[in-house]
Amino acid sequence: MSKPIVLYSHATGPNPWKVAIVLEELKIPYTSKFIDFADLKKPPFEKVNINGRVPAIEDPNTGITLSESGAIIEYLQETYDKNNTLNYTSSPEKYLVKQWLHFQMSGQGPYFGQAVWFTKFHSEMIKSAQDRYLNEIKRVLSVLDRHLEGKQYLVGDKATIADLAFVTWDTMIGRIFGERGNEINIEKDYPNYYAWDQRITARPAVKKIIADRQAAMASAKH
Numbered sequence: 001m002s003k004p005i006v007l008y009s010h011a012t013g014p015n016p017w018k019v020a021i022v023l024e025e026l027k028i029p030y031t032s033k034f035i036d037f038a039d040l041k042k043p044p045f046e047k048v049n050i051n052g053r054v055p056a057i058e059d060p061n062t063g064i065t066l067s068e069s070g071a072i073i074e075y076l077q078e079t080y081d082k083n084n085t086l087n088y089t090s091s092p093e094k095y096l097v098k099q100w101l102h103f104q105m106s107g108q109g110p111y112f113g114q115a116v117w118f119t120k121f122h123s124e125m126i127k128s129a130q131d132r133y134l135n136e137i138k139r140v141l142s143v144l145d146r147h148l149e150g151k152q153y154l155v156g157d158k159a160t161i162a163d164l165a166f167v168t169w170d171t172m173i174g175r176i177f178g179e180r181g182n183e184i185n186i187e188k189d190y191p192n193y194y195a196w197d198q199r200i201t202a203r204p205a206v207k208k209i210i211a212d213r214q215a216a217m218a219s220a221k222h
């Protein structure tokens, strides 16, 4: 079997855990190196990812160093998922998987991330900015919910890297809304999305990573 891949990660940030899910799904050996946010935007980590963000991987089997979670999970799937359990070789399915993965990377991650920023970290609490990004979360959920009407998965009849990519931001929605939790009722307002999320998070590999992330968050607090 292959040598373990090094995954540069962080206890709370969702993007490295997206990669961990795919590593776990494909049973690829890996070790996690947790980097403090304070150490990301300076050497030595900047040598691994010049953008100073996690995730990044180093794969000793191929010699590649790679950042950007979407690119990493495509790499892992193409390199290690020889039977295409998490993707398709047929068209249009393989392009639709890319479509949804790009939507996750550009339409879900950054908007949910800004919602976190403006509700938890910004120096001023600006209601209009919070509204903008909380409304975007609802809009993204509505897009997914409408697409998933009558479907089990985003593309075709199986879970792919696209479905798996959404999980680690989705599990944060409750915390992001926080005190404004009464403004969203996922099960009632987005039932197709809700059923899909339940389906994906029931997968053993996904469950394991959700538990690993909770454990990492708990120990980071101590």
Ligand SMILES: N[C@@H](CCC(=O)N[C@@H](CS)C(=O)NCC(=O)O)C(=O)O
Residues within 6 Å of the ligand: 010, 012, 013, 014, 015, 016, 037, 040, 052, 053, 054, 055, 067, 068, 069, 070, 109
């Ligand atoms: N587009 C990047 C985003 C990576 C990202 O924003 N990572 C967060 C953790 S989830 C991070 O490193 N934040 C630290 C910072 O911005 O300084 C990806 O998907 O890999």
